Amino acid sequence: MTHQQMKTLLGFGYSFTPSEGMLVDYYLRNKVLDEPMDYCVIEEVDNVYNIHPQDLAGVMHKGIDKVQEFTWGVSQAWYFFTRSPFELQSSKVLARWICSSEKEDIYLKDVKVGVKQRFEFCEGCRNRYSITEYQLCSPPENPKNGHWFVCQLKMIGNSVDELMSILELRAGHAM
Structure with a gap:
């Protein structure tokens, strides 16, 4: 099912805000087991750590106006499945992802x-x-579908409107 079909089916106001336990135990486990999932809006990205976050936020839909469409119903968070964990980030990237917390356990019930x-x-x-x-x-x-991780990308102290402005500016320079 495409995102547009899902959006039509779920209706305006649907918000994808799973608990951490549900994100891991339902979405990630089913991805690894290659089991079907109802209404999964999580996209696959080869290696989230090798893509600039501004570009990553627009990965789901090519084009500036589509980024805002994706954020409909979501509070400034994007979700991605990836096979490449943090440890495998490329050394060719100028800016870097750095670890900012210890590993924490996730519980469901x-x-x-x-x-x-x-x-x-x-x-x-x-x-x-x-x-x-x-x-x-x-x-x-x-695992039937290989090893996967699920990542949640968030903006720190910025709004989706600011991201839209940045992407519009970058698109203007690309012309």
């Missing part, structure tokens, strides 16, 4: 289902973006 760790994007002296990387605490031994 008092059962540990995964762990999370937060990273901040450092470009010069400004940190505008953070990614929280989630992984299963006990992934299946033979």
Whole structure:
């Protein structure tokens, strides 16, 4: 099902705000097991850590006006499945993601289902973006769909409107 079909089906006002436990135990576990998921709005990205966060926020839909469409119903957060954990980020990237927290356990109904760790994007002296990387605490031994992580990208102290302004400015320079 495409995002447009999903948007039509779910209606205006739908907000994708899963709990951390649900994000790991339902979405990530089903991704790893290659099980179908109802209304999954999480896109796949080869390696989120090798893409500038401004570009990553626009990955789901090419074009500036589509970024705002994607953020409809979401409070300034983007979700991505990736096979490349933080440890595998490229050394060719000028700006860097740095670890900003220890690993924390994720629980669903008092059962540990995964762990999370937060990273901040450092470009010069400004940190505008953070990614929280989630992984299963006990992934299946033979995953049908390979090993996956789910990442939540957030803006630190910025709004979607500011992101739109930045993307519009960048698009103007590209012409």
